[in-house]
Amino acid sequence: MFSGIIEELGIVNSLSRSSQSLVLKVEALKIIDGLKVGDSVAINGTCLTLTAIKKNVMSFDLLAQTAKVTNLGMLRPQDKVNLERSLRVGDRISGHFVTGHIDCLGIIRRKFIKESNLCFEIAIPSLFIKYCVLKGSIAIDGISLTVAAMHSNLVSVYIIPHTLKNTTLNSKVPSNKVNIEFDLLVKKQVS
Numbered sequence: 001m002f003s004g005i006i007e008e009l010g011i012v013n014s015l016s017r018s019s020q021s022l023v024l025k026v027e028a029l030k031i032i033d034g035l036k037v038g039d040s041v042a043i044n045g046t047c048l049t050l051t052a053i054k055k056n057v058m059s060f061d062l063l064a065q066t067a068k069v070t071n072l073g074m075l076r077p078q079d080k081v082n083l084e085r086s087l088r089v090g091d092r093i094s095g096h097f098v099t100g101h102i103d104c105l106g107i108i109r110r111k112f113i114k115e116s117n118l119c120f121e122i123a124i125p126s127l128f129i130k131y132c133v134l135k136g137s138i139a140i141d142g143i144s145l146t147v148a149a150m151h152s153n154l155v156s157v158y159i160i161p162h163t164l165k166n167t168t169l170n171s172k173v174p175s176n177k178v179n180i181e182f183d184l185l186v187k188k189q190v191s
Helices: 064-069 126-131 161-166 184-190
Strands: 008-017 022-027 040-043 046-054 057-062 080-085 104-114 117-123 137-140 143-151 154-159 177-182
Touching (some): 104 154
Antiparallel strands (some): 137 143
16 A cells, blocks of 8 residues: 655666566665565556565566556666555555556646646546546556546646656656556445
């Protein structure tokens, strides 16, 4: 379980194929402290199991399904990724409950300024739009955000300068694919 508050931007070291999976290696400095093999780490909002640590490089196995349904399979060396360690009992929840189980991929349609604020408009597959609620929470590449507007299958979120500076959203442009996880509480009510 995560909160959607990004702790660090990691840098992809490599993404290579092993016999049964892909191996993702990510360089980090801050979140490595206290991590051990077997711990869960959210990378762009996707919950992965840490399989090795060597100096400041973490290794994770990605099954073919994970690579297919998330944007992790599209990563290249030197790409930045959002990193968050799993919550511990007693941690403050500053964002919202994020499981790390990606529901779908969204596509950034527009990145624009509206009323002096940065706004992202993201296309969500129509099948999943029922899980979006105006002023509800949504995790985009693991970042806890608030749905500011909805139109058809388009969802808009505003980005504060701190979030822009400290997440991968700073480098995102229209046509980029982002991992989407809808609020667990909304999914429970809709189901």
